[in-house]
Amino acid sequence: MTGPGTNTYLVGGGARNEWAVIDPGPDDAAHVQAVLAAAPGPIRWILVTHTHMDHSPAAPALQAATGATVLGRAAPATQWQDTGFAAARDLQHGERIAIGDDCTLRVIHTPGHASNHLCYLLEEEKTLFTGDHVMQGSTVVIAPPDGDMRAYLESLAALQEEDLEWLAPGHGFLIARPQEAIRLLVRHRLHREAKVLSALRDLGPAPIEVLLPRVYDDVPERMYPVAQRSLLAHLLKLAADGKALETGGHWQAA
Numbered sequence: 001m002t003g004p005g006t007n008t009y010l011v012g013g014g015a016r017n018e019w020a021v022i023d024p025g026p027d028d029a030a031h032v033q034a035v036l037a038a039a040p041g042p043i044r045w046i047l048v049t050h051t052h053m054d055h056s057p058a059a060p061a062l063q064a065a066t067g068a069t070v071l072g073r074a075a076p077a078t079q080w081q082d083t084g085f086a087a088a089r090d091l092q093h094g095e096r097i098a099i100g101d102d103c104t105l106r107v108i109h110t111p112g113h114a115s116n117h118l119c120y121l122l123e124e125e126k127t128l129f130t131g132d133h134v135m136q137g138s139t140v141v142i143a144p145p146d147g148d149m150r151a152y153l154e155s156l157a158a159l160q161e162e163d164l165e166w167l168a169p170g171h172g173f174l175i176a177r178p179q180e181a182i183r184l185l186v187r188h189r190l191h192r193e194a195k196v197l198s199a200l201r202d203l204g205p206a207p208i209e210v211l212l213p214r215v216y217d218d219v220p221e222r223m224y225p226v227a228q229r230s231l232l233a234h235l236l237k238l239a240a241d242g243k244a245l246e247t248g249g250h251w252q253a254a
């Protein structure tokens, strides 16, 4: 599910010519060598958006090669996590990392895709490194329990308060007109949520397998395992909103 692969970004420069790596990627020796070769100066920071296996596992190898400080947030004890990830300390929401003159990264906690997900805003260029919070060319997977649809939509809403010029996602190309892109993402999720509610009203009480083909009538059947996780995420959000309830594996509108 990584599309064309994971993007690794080098951010920095200026008089000190020091660099931060955002998302070193999977533990792949050739990739680490490529990052080292691409760095125009010493790498002082390794920043991680979250600890899924395609984003953080190269951190130890890159740290061994550079002596850089690894920063991010510890992996939660759920599936698909880089449990070996070790940050020097957990980054706080709102904290600023001064990479150099005119190069400041502000940490924005964006739970949803992952509970420990951070975006990094390059304030001087209004460019937001979004990791898997916003991807280009594909929909972000929200897989409970660590994935949380309610938190995801709240995190998107918080970004709508920011002055942004570019999104630099963890997968795909740079995204222009960020606020338009974020609005479309929110609309897409709310449209799906409306389909879930209508399925609950027509079919409920029903198990998730019965709701699935109705809510995801626009996706091919081979995508159903992924779609089912998203459906569960929507149902849990609706339950938290007081609009759905579950009894003995059967869901219905509240």
Ligand SMILES: [Zn+2]
Pocket: 050, 052, 113, 114, 132
């Ligand atoms: Zn991820």
